[in-house]
Amino acid sequence: MSDILRELLCVSEKAANIARACRQQEALFQLLIEEKKEEEKNKKFAVDFKTLADVLVQEVIKQNMENKFPGLEKHIFGEESNEFTNDLGEKITLRLCSTEEETAELLSKVLNGNKVASEALARVVHQDVAFTDPTLDSTEISVPQDILGIWVDPIDSTYQYIKGSADIKSNQGIFPCGLQCVTILIGVYDIQTGVPLMGVINQPFVSRDPNTLRWKGQCYWGLSYMGTNMHSLQLTISRRSGSEIHAGNTGSEAAFSPSFSAVISTSEKETIKAALSRVCGDRIFGAAGAGYKSLCVVQGLVDIYIFSEDTTFKWDSCAAHAILRAMGGGIVDLKECLERNPETGLDLPQLVYHVENEGAAGVDRWANKGGLIAYRSRKQLETFLSLLVQNLASAETQT
Secondary structure (H helix, E strand, O other), X not given: OOHHHHHHHHHHHHHHHXXXXXXXXXXXXXXXXXXXXXXXXXXXXXXXXXXXXXXXXXXXXXXXXXXXXOOOHHHEEEOOOOEXXXXXXXXXXXXXXXXXXXXXXXXXXXXXXOHHHHHHHHHHHOOOOOOOOOOOOOOOOOOOHHHEEEEEEEEEOHHHHHHOOOOOOOEOOEOOOOXXXXXXXXXXXXXXXXXXXXXXXXXXXXXXXXXXXXXXXXXXXXXXXXXXXXXXXXXXXXXXXXXXXXXXXXXXXXXXXXXXXXXXXOXXXXXXXXXXXXXHOOOEEEOXXXXXXXXXXXXXXOOEEEEXXXXXXXXXXXXXXXXXXXXXXXXXXXXXXXXXXXXXXXXXXXXXXXXXXXXXOXXXXXXXXXXXXXXXXXXXXXXXXXXXXXXXXXXXXXX
16 A cells, blocks of 8 residues: 555544544643633734644644655645744744654743643644554555645634534434534645545544543545555445445446435525525535535535535545545536536546646635535436536526
């Protein structure tokens, strides 16, 4: 198996440990939940703690990968900057140090001298993590490092992470909000073609021990390279019963099902919702977090994740896209799909990850401008699209 993928799984688990520690260790939790109003905020604080958690996870991923694969760090891109300037004008660059003590000292500068919190955070940052997966060890494949770029979303659905709701009930396995919607996303793509090759989605908060209140997580991965397609759900899919085959199937049997299920954002446009209700009936689920909604498709809980806005980014979609490719699916540009004539035989407009949006500035350079659809089966997507287009057209005619 690719050594890079193996290391990404380890660093994602370390990142999940940091995310969990910030919610479970009292010294860190108090910082996480603290609401700092502008007039009350200590001017020496370089950053709100929620942002520090994001940045620290991203830096752990970047620097662990650089240590194992020198030169890779310059091809790792993420949502966060690691430079902070506090209200006194002092600039602090957050990097992992070679020892736990040095990292604690640097974190203390960001946290205004809070020694207990800094040491607790440094301890989990420097803990060794091992990750094993029998499927992962079954095939040997080498992916050359020099063609790889990596997108990182250190903590997707930050709002749910800070809010910290732990008692949300799922709707047919899908959580509308809560800690279960928090994900750590690492997507690897070919820097020349933009095609996603490897993906890791770590869900730090899956189940909680009722006695200790400690959380356990789950990690999902996929690899699609040079004709080799592998993913962590291979065993679970093959074990599903016939009654569950619609949700879990990646092949043609699911393609001709007359009903579809979809997960959407609560902010989705009314026109899309109306068309979806005619295609999916009552099998439409709202959920928080772009990463989590993509994961619902990966898990087979829904057939489709559709989002018509331009407010997801390359770091939100790359990891799930790689996993879905390994399963026979993908993520396409919604706007281009709606404008496409299927009779031309042109291929579906898959998202790519190496090109900036022309004329855009800031984070918008990496936005998924046309919206997206994540899917598990190509035939199923084609059927879904034809129904969606018909219903969107009829909705426009009625208005």
